[in-house]
Amino acid sequence: xxxxxxxxxxxxxxxxxxxxxxxxxxxxxxxxxxxxxxxxxxxxxxxxxxxxxxxxxxxxxxxxxxxxxxxxxxxxxxxxxxxxxxxxxxxxxxxxxxxxxxxxxxxxxxxxxxxxxxxxxxxxxxxxxxxxxxxxxxxxxxxxxxxxxxxxxxxxxxxxxxxxxxxxxxxxxxxxxxxxxxxxxxxxxxxxxxxxxxxxxxxxxxxxxxxxxxxxxxxxxxxxxxxxxxxxxxxxxxxxxxxxxxxxxxxxxxxxxxxxxxxxxxxxxxxxxxxxxxxxxxxxxxxxxxxxxxxxxxxxxxxxxxxxxxxxxxxxxxxxxxxxxxxxxxxxxxx
Numbered sequence: 001x002x003x004x005x006x007x008x009x010x011x012x013x014x015x016x017x018x019x020x021x022x023x024x025x026x027x028x029x030x031x032x033x034x035x036x037x038x039x040x041x042x043x044x045x046x047x048x049x050x051x052x053x054x055x056x057x058x059x060x061x062x063x064x065x066x067x068x069x070x071x072x073x074x075x076x077x078x079x080x081x082x083x084x085x086x087x088x089x090x091x092x093x094x095x096x097x098x099x100x101x102x103x104x105x106x107x108x109x110x111x112x113x114x115x116x117x118x119x120x121x122x123x124x125x126x127x128x129x130x131x132x133x134x135x136x137x138x139x140x141x142x143x144x145x146x147x148x149x150x151x152x153x154x155x156x157x158x159x160x161x162x163x164x165x166x167x168x169x170x171x172x173x174x175x176x177x178x179x180x181x182x183x184x185x186x187x188x189x190x191x192x193x194x195x196x197x198x199x200x201x202x203x204x205x206x207x208x209x210x211x212x213x214x215x216x217x218x219x220x221x222x223x224x225x226x227x228x229x230x231x232x233x234x235x236x237x238x239x240x241x242x243x244x245x246x247x248x249x250x251x252x253x254x255x256x257x258x259x260x261x262x263x264x265x266x267x268x269x270x271x272x273x274x275x276x277x278x279x280x281x282x283x284x285x286x287x288x289x290x291x292x293x294x295x296x297x298x299x300x301x302x303x304x305x306x307x308x309x310x311x312x313x314x315x316x317x318x319x320x321x322x323x324x325x326x327x328x329x330x331x332x333x334x335x
Contacts, residue, residue, distance in 0.1 A: 003071045004057055010079040011054045017086045021185040023212065034082075037187045039089070042082055050075065052245045055305050079269075092241065096208045096220040104129050104218070105139065107161040111154050114139060125190025125205050128160055128167055133217035135207050169214075175204035181212035182219055189227050 001009075018025055018034070025033050031047035056069055091215050104127040105114055114126055118141075128137040139160060146166050147154065162166065169177040178192060190207065203224055209216035 003073055004069065005078065005264070006076050007071050007079070008054065008057055008066050009049075010076055011050070014079055014083050014086075017083050020183060021086050021089055021091070022188045023181055023184055024188065034086075037191055039085060040185065041085055046078065050079070054285045086185075089099065089187055091182070091186065092180055092184045092189065092206075092208055092222055095186070096206075097225050097226070098220040098223045099133070099218055099310075102127065102218075105160060106130070107136070107164065108159055109161060110156060111139075111158050111163070112156050114160075115144070127205070127218065127221065128316060129206065129218055134215060135169070135218050137164070138169055138172060138204065139167060140172065140204065142172060143167065171206065175202040177204050177207060179207045179209055179212050179214050179216075180222065182208050182210060184212065186227060189222065189258070193224055193227060236334075 015027070015030065018026075018030060022033065022037060029048075030046040030051060034042060035044045053069055053071070103117060103123055106129060113163065117123065118126065125142055126139040127135050128139055130136050137160075143163070143166050147163050150166075152163060165171070176196065180189060180192075193203060206222035206227075207214075207218055208220045208222055209218060212298070
């Protein structure tokens with residue numbers, strides 16, 4: 001097999017690896033797509049050039065019985081490296097919460113018992129599944145508000161089936177839910193989160209199934225906190241020690257610096273850091289009613305990272321978590 005033939009086969013392998021890791025890729029401009037997905041350590045300009053070479057070789061490899069394009073073996077090695085990087089990307093299967101560890105309910109379950117567990121465990125969403133394990137809806141805090149506003153009485157005998165019209169995933173107006181395949185890459189899930197933010201959508205939860213179809217049995221769930229935490233770790237950022245979900249908020253620990261976001265109520269969050277004594281020091285308030293940008297909180301976090309010697313790249317997950325908690329985040333100095 002000639003180097004040119006090996007190159008064409010490796011290119012096919014590259015496309016196959018990309019489709020497996022990024023199911024939504026449409027097959028066009030692979031270098032632009034991989035750049036958009038933030039695949040690290042890849043020369044996207046070189047991939048674009050090689051894509052053009054591949055197109056030439058696929059249609060005509062010779063001119064007057066002489067090779068139209070001559071390649072050296074380094075090109076094949078380059079593609080092998082890119083393929084390896086794509087295949088090594090963390091996937092949903094690496095981090096999702098399996099169904100056995102998920103609190104989910106069926107239509108015949110009583111609402112009062114579910115609410116008690118939600119309050120005790122601080123759950124904001126409870127998937128509702130049918131007899132085949134397929135997600136047919138979500139019971140959430142907003143569901144209870146809708147039920148209350150509709151003046152529907154709830155007692156110990158009231159089941160989810162009795163309020164089933166409030167449960168479908170597309171019935172929730174304050175948030176959206178996505179079905180994703182278990183082999184999808186975390187890089188792609190992050191992209192879905194970014195797209196949701198641009199549309200001013202709040203992702204309530206990702207439902208994991210075999211192929212990402214709603215008519216498949218639930219395998220587990222994934223939250224935006226899971227996505228934010230693993231993505232930076234996958235980039236080898238050693239300074240990121242943890243990104244932990246808290247009751248009513250979350251915190252990030254890096255280089256002995258602890259930045260924290262607390263949910264004050266449904267309209268307000270506060271951003272700050274813990275001092276040496278472990279006391280939370282408020283820095284900024286953010287109110288949902290405002291439609292300003294995240295400039296001040298971003299500037300504060302960057303400044304804090306710089307002063308504490310934290311790798312500046314770790315702030316991306318922190319900011320994205322802020323955005324997911326408050327899609328219309330406006331930040332003001334607490335002074």
